[in-house]
Amino acid sequence: MQTDISVRHLYKTYGDGFQALKDINLEIYRGEIFALLGPNGAGKTTLISIICGIVNLSDGEVEAAGYDIKRQYRQARQAIGLVPQELNTDSFETVWNAVSFSRGLFGKAPNPDHIEKVLKALSLWDKRNNRIMSLSGGMKRRVMIAKALSHEPQILFLDEPTAGVDVDLRRDMWEMVRQLRESGVTIILTTHYIEEAEEMADRIGVIRQGEIILVEEKDQLMSKLGKKELRLQLQHTLEKLPGELTLEPIELSEDGHELIYTFDSQQEQAGVARLLRTLGDLGIEYRDIQTRESSLEDIFVGLVHE
Numbered sequence: 001m002q003t004d005i006s007v008r009h010l011y012k013t014y015g016d017g018f019q020a021l022k023d024i025n026l027e028i029y030r031g032e033i034f035a036l037l038g039p040n041g042a043g044k045t046t047l048i049s050i051i052c053g054i055v056n057l058s059d060g061e062v063e064a065a066g067y068d069i070k071r072q073y074r075q076a077r078q079a080i081g082l083v084p085q086e087l088n089t090d091s092f093e094t095v096w097n098a099v100s101f102s103r104g105l106f107g108k109a110p111n112p113d114h115i116e117k118v119l120k121a122l123s124l125w126d127k128r129n130n131r132i133m134s135l136s137g138g139m140k141r142r143v144m145i146a147k148a149l150s151h152e153p154q155i156l157f158l159d160e161p162t163a164g165v166d167v168d169l170r171r172d173m174w175e176m177v178r179q180l181r182e183s184g185v186t187i188i189l190t191t192h193y194i195e196e197a198e199e200m201a202d203r204i205g206v207i208r209q210g211e212i213i214l215v216e217e218k219d220q221l222m223s224k225l226g227k228k229e230l231r232l233q234l235q236h237t238l239e240k241l242p243g244e245l246t247l248e249p250i251e252l253s254e255d256g257h258e259l260i261y262t263f264d265s266q267q268e269q270a271g272v273a274r275l276l277r278t279l280g281d282l283g284i285e286y287r288d289i290q291t292r293e294s295s296l297e298d299i300f301v302g303l304v305h306e
């Protein structure tokens with residue numbers, strides 16, 4: 001697997017002495033969608049900004065598309081497209097001009113066909129002659145994405161791309177992200193919508209208080225840390241959990257109507273069979289059973305609050 005981003009022993013201390021990143025080590029592979037998750041203030045934007053050359057690192061080494069971000073800044077930056085969190089679009093320029101100009105900033109020869117393709121993919125084609133400042137917030141965000149794609153970057157960063165955007169834009173964006181990945185672009189995104197990471201990402205990294213606490217294939221993460229829950233709606237309410245069940249990972253709901261049994265996703269089902277047998281022996285009848293698997297959100301909340 002080709003590595004597109006390599007971060008080694010990265011530290012960042014801001015001018016006021018605040019240490020925002022501590023010994024970050026991370027490899028991101030060509031053509032993957034990598035979701036960086038973490039609570040507010042964990043250091044996600046700082047990490048992205050360093051890789052993109054917007055914020056200086058304090059110590060360590062970072063390469064993007066094989067270029068050292070300090071010694072080969074221009075080449076590294078040229079390989080990267082960044083859609084920042086903040087909208088920065090108070091422009092009198094038209095959509096077409098702004099996106100074309102953005103391409104020029106990266107030293108790329110004009111390519112109207114590419115700009116047209118990007119604007120059409122983002123449903124901006126009809127607005128190409130409109131001034132950016134006259135567009136709605138969602139349209140402005142589309143322009144930010146178009147600008148980030150104007151110079152055909154190998155690596156695309158999306159920092160909270162769907163914060164405050166409507167369902168249509170979100171759907172369009174994810175469709176576009178999928179197509180970009182198909183074409184070999186490496187995508188790194190931060191998001192507060194964890195269902196989005198759950199749906200889109202190949203791998204997940206979790207950052208907490210400036211440290212990477214986990215990097216894992218999404219599917220493995222879900223099966224390793226995921227839990228399953230079995231809920232039994234009882235025919236007759238129970239006052240308390242019978243003694244025979246107190247050793248099991250089981251709880252009685254407050255109203256006494258439901259038994260909730262939690263077990264590891266990876267664990268074999270023997271525990272469930274044993275539980276149902278014990279309930280039979282005790283004469284506890286149930287009228288319904290439901291199961292639920294934990295979502296990435298459940299796992300994430302468990303990780304960052306540990």
Ligand SMILES: Nc1ncnc2c1ncn2[C@@H]1O[C@H](COP(=O)(O)OP(=O)(O)OP(=O)(O)O)[C@@H](O)[C@H]1O
Pocket residue numbers: 014015016018020038039040041042043044045046047
């Ligand atoms: N210029 C700065 N000077 C001092 N501290 C800063 C600066 N920029 C960010 N920080 C601090 O560094 C920490 C990490 O901030 P960062 O913006 O990277 O977090 P984040 O994970 O992106 O958060 P969010 O999810 O809220 O966007 C925060 O505690 C923040 O207050």
